[in-house]
Amino acid sequence: MRRGVLVPLGIGLAAGALTLVYALVDARRALAAWTAAFGFVLATALGAMVLVMVLHVTGARWWRVLRRVVVAVAGTTPLLALFFLPIAGSLELVYPWAAPPPDLPERVARALAHQQAWHDPRFFLVRSLLYLATWTALSVLLRRADAAMSRRPTAARAARERTLSAAGLPIVAFTLTFAAFDWLMSREAGWVSNVFGVYVFTSGLLSALAVIGVASWMASLRGLTDGAGADHFHAVGRLTLMAVILWAYIAFFQLLLIWIANLPAEVSFYWARSRGSWRTVDVVLVVGRFALPFVLLLSRSLKRSPLFLAALGSWLVVTSALDFEWLVVPAAGASPSLADAAPFVCVFALAWAYGAHLVYTRGRAPEERGAAEDAVRRDALRYRSP
Amino acid sequence: MGEVIIAELDSPERVVQAARSVRALGYARVEAFTPFPIPELEDVLGVRRTRLPRLAFVAGLGGASLALLVQWWTNAVDYPLDVGGRPTSSLPTDVLIVFESAVLFAAITAFAAVLVGSRLPRLHDPLFDLPGFERTSLDRFWLLIRDAYDDDAGILDEAQALLDAELARLGAVVTRARLTEAGA
Structure with missing residues (x-):
């Protein structure tokens, strides 16, 4: 195996051992952090999958030279089933509806009783299995279509990718929304937000583009990007700016609607996140994940620099993880903790190792063999960013 | 000529x-x-x-500041109104108008600058x-x-x-x- 796979694999396993220690000390708290980390990698992989599908459906050609990287990020989806196992095995420690604490306010207890049928553990696990199976199937199909296309591009293969993506987009939209409700939002007993699924998606899209920024830079250093230049990185930078704005927009409107209605059942979410150390996290998220990247990404010359995109991408990956920590952990009144980094590093590093493996196994040879008749690649190389 | x-x-x-x-x-x-x-x-x-983006950015900032000022002055200074005990001047609701004004000012400025810069309202060229x-x-x-x-x-x-x-x-x-x- 290559170093690009072995190093993250080693880091992931070491962080996994630390997570295990964490779980032995405080199982409930460690599982909360694990769920947050799971949500982070889930949203990142599916954000990349939606990106791939949209690029197929719109017939974009510029990303052909970065395709290996983008498809690999979406290709990490099958790992999610593995990461879900600890949660599936200890529902009563993760979700308030599985083992309601006795001191719940009456309003929350009523809400939980109302949701009882939906939150039946067996039904919950069947749904979870359905989501994971759907995404795994879609990611394997997309990866196969991509491999066939890179061996020998034909019009029929391109049409197949387009059809698969057009059919897959609504499927991912619905499953991701319901998965976000089931796995992440239901930790917040009695709290409901219609836009939660979209929030998770936009946050994941930003995280996916950040990962793509970092990985593209690393891949271009190793000559794995088939000739990506400043114009292609510019396109990635523009999409990242879009994702920053989209995430901030959704996050702001969820806040505005809840703030302006000012109902006890709804403000509980922000109440828990505006106390203690979470205040610092709030500020870091608003400044570090919106204001700063927004202003920096306005610059054309910065967007065209692969090194800058990689540096900003690394920072955005960290703040994306923090966003999921902020989203998932405070539910049970817990404070942020540095120990939570262990599950995040574990899950992310393992997903990175698998993604790197996918990038490497695509190999170099097929690209060169098919290059002569590959009109799409020729177009991609000629792409000039406006 | x-x-x-x-x-x-x-x-x-x-x-x-x-x-x-x-x-x-x-x-x-x-x-x-x-x-x-x-x-x-x-x-x-x-x-x-083109230096147009910088001009639009400055115009956007101007529009945003103006919107913030107008809302703060009308809501908190000129005609304060108590609605269900909410603060008279609050950033979350102001953001909407601030954003819209920023877009409006930036867009109008960019449009006007393109017209002026390319000497456009002109029907004939030798x-x-x-x-x-x-x-x-x-x-x-x-x-x-x-x-x-x-x-x-x-x-x-x-x-x-x-x-x-x-x-x-x-x-x-x-x-x-x-x-x-x-x-x-």
Whole structure:
């Protein structure tokens, strides 16, 4: 195996051992952090999958030279089933509806009783299995279509990718929304937000583009990007700016609607996140994940620099993880903790190792063999960013 | 107005090569007229990137500040109204108007700047009178050299001969034309 796979694999396993220690000390708290980390990698992989599908459906050609990287990020989806196992095995420690604490306010207890049928553990696990199976199937199909296309591009293969993506987009939209409700939002007993699924998606899209920024830079250093230049990185930078704005927009409107209605059942979410150390996290998220990247990404010359995109991408990956920590952990009144980094590093590093493996196994040879008749690649190389 | 030299070419690749030659000969005031944008030409002719985004950014900031000021003044100073105990001036609700105003000011400024910058509300240009100019929007590529102009017609002849010799291998047709403001 290559170093690009072995190093993250080693880091992931070491962080996994630390997570295990964490779980032995405080199982409930460690599982909360694990769920947050799971949500982070889930949203990142599916954000990349939606990106791939949209690029197929719109017939974009510029990303052909970065395709290996983008498809690999979406290709990490099958790992999610593995990461879900600890949660599936200890529902009563993760979700308030599985083992309601006795001191719940009456309003929350009523809400939980109302949701009882939906939150039946067996039904919950069947749904979870359905989501994971759907995404795994879609990611394997997309990866196969991509491999066939890179061996020998034909019009029929391109049409197949387009059809698969057009059919897959609504499927991912619905499953991701319901998965976000089931796995992440239901930790917040009695709290409901219609836009939660979209929030998770936009946050994941930003995280996916950040990962793509970092990985593209690393891949271009190793000559794995088939000739990506400043114009292609510019396109990635523009999409990242879009994702920053989209995430901030959704996050702001969820806040505005809840703030302006000012109902006890709804403000509980922000109440828990505006106390203690979470205040610092709030500020870091608003400044570090919106204001700063927004202003920096306005610059054309910065967007065209692969090194800058990689540096900003690394920072955005960290703040994306923090966003999921902020989203998932405070539910049970817990404070942020540095120990939570262990599950995040574990899950992310393992997903990175698998993604790197996918990038490497695509190999170099097929690209060169098919290059002569590959009109799409020729177009991609000629792409000039406006 | 005065005389200019026109080189007519028949393909985008050739017009880029021709522009390179013309620039290499030392001419600086060279314009190109093509049926569609050719990005390479911008580099060759030394077309600078537009400063419009910066102007729009500043205008957006101005619009945002103005919106914030107006809302704060009307809600908190001029006519404070207690609605269900909410604070009279609150950032979350102000953000909507702030955002809209930023977009509005930036967009109007950019639009106006494009009009002014390209001298657009103008119905005629002496160039339009040149025979064959309409084909630059169909299938011909023109290079217009403005600084070959001189009072002495002899220098112009010399320049035309030089350009003709230089661009002949590209199949260029080099002609001279006089631009007159009078028009029709």
